[in-house]
Amino acid sequence: MAKGKADKKSVKKDGKAKRKPAKKAKIIAGGAATPSPTTVSQRVAAEPTIVDFWFDPTCPWAWLTSRWILEVEAVRPVKVVFHV
Secondary structure: OOOOOOOHHHEOOOOOEOOOOOOOOOEOOOOOEOOOHHHHHHHHHOOOEEEEEEOOOOOHHHHHHHHHHHHHHHHOOEEEEEEO
């Protein structure tokens, strides 16, 4: 087969290439995709990631982001260190 040319099986009659259907994620009752078992065990066993958060206290966007990172710290293995 020549470079850049698709074989006859992968091309529709109109000349466009066929697409393979995307793999579907498993959905649990809450609506979230189920993580793979290795991902869960790695997350539990992992040491917290240290986040150095440098910000300007007069900036409203930095303040908003600082509140967000505190919420992340409550549910993820991260340790936040604030710097001004």
